[in-house]
Amino acid sequence: MTALRLYLILAWTALITFTAFxxxxxxxxxxxxxxxxxAAGHWPGQFxxxxxxxxxxxxxxxxxxxxxxxxxxxxxxxxxxxGGAFLMAYLLILLHLEKGDMRRVLLxxxx
Numbered sequence: 001m002t003a004l005r006l007y008l009i010l011a012w013t014a015l016i017t018f019t020a021f022x023x024x025x026x027x028x029x030x031x032x033x034x035x036x037x038x039a040a041g042h043w044p045g046q047f048x049x050x051x052x053x054x055x056x057x058x059x060x061x062x063x064x065x066x067x068x069x070x071x072x073x074x075x076x077x078x079x080x081x082x083g084g085a086f087l088m089a090y091l092l093i094l095l096h097l098e099k100g101d102m103r104r105v106l107l108x109x110x111x
């Protein structure tokens with residue numbers, strides 16, 4: 001469990017640092033680039049389409065884990081729109097709150 005926590009902290013820090021760098025260089029208007037790459041039909045677009053499917057999966061799991069309550073819907077939206085930055089922090093918080101019990105981390109209200 002320590003290795004997972006360490007990975008989440010390091011990966012989150014690296015992602016936030018890189019995201020800040022990219023925002024500083026390119027700004028926040030990523031939608032034309034993201035969907036433009038998909039529309040172009042090349043490997044960058046394939047990667048973006050794959051990434052968007054993982055965002056949707058993350059959002060579906062987050063909402064399901066929370067029983068699709070108002071909080072669950074809000075967290076699902078955050079999972080979709082904030083990606084790994086949200087999911088890594090969320091998992092780290094869940095690991096702490098559930099005292100490392102992966103069954104509770106993964107199943108939430110369905111335990």
